[in-house]
Amino acid sequence: MTKIKPKHELPTDAIAIAKGCIRDDFEARQIRTFAKKYCGVDLLDWQYDNVVNAIWGWRRPDNKLRYRYAHLWCPKKSGVLSL
Numbered sequence: 001m002t003k004i005k006p007k008h009e010l011p012t013d014a015i016a017i018a019k020g021c022i023r024d025d026f027e028a029r030q031i032r033t034f035a036k037k038y039c040g041v042d043l044l045d046w047q048y049d050n051v052v053n054a055i056w057g058w059r060r061p062d063n064k065l066r067y068r069y070a071h072l073w074c075p076k077k078s079g080v081l082s083l
Contacts, residue, residue, distance in 0.1 A: 020061035028053040 058066035
């Protein structure tokens, strides 16, 4: 597993780290590669950093994803169509 330093840390990230969660961008990189190779979509940096990596880049101590559900709210014309 590759440990990474996120560009933006949330206050809840420190709590998650204290509970044993780790950042691992392996699956997030796979999703980015899949989207580019099979869907023809090159994710924007903010889409990757703030959405894909934030959701799939976290692991709990039992190696499950940190989040079970994610709700994405974005304004119109913000480049979200590809997601």
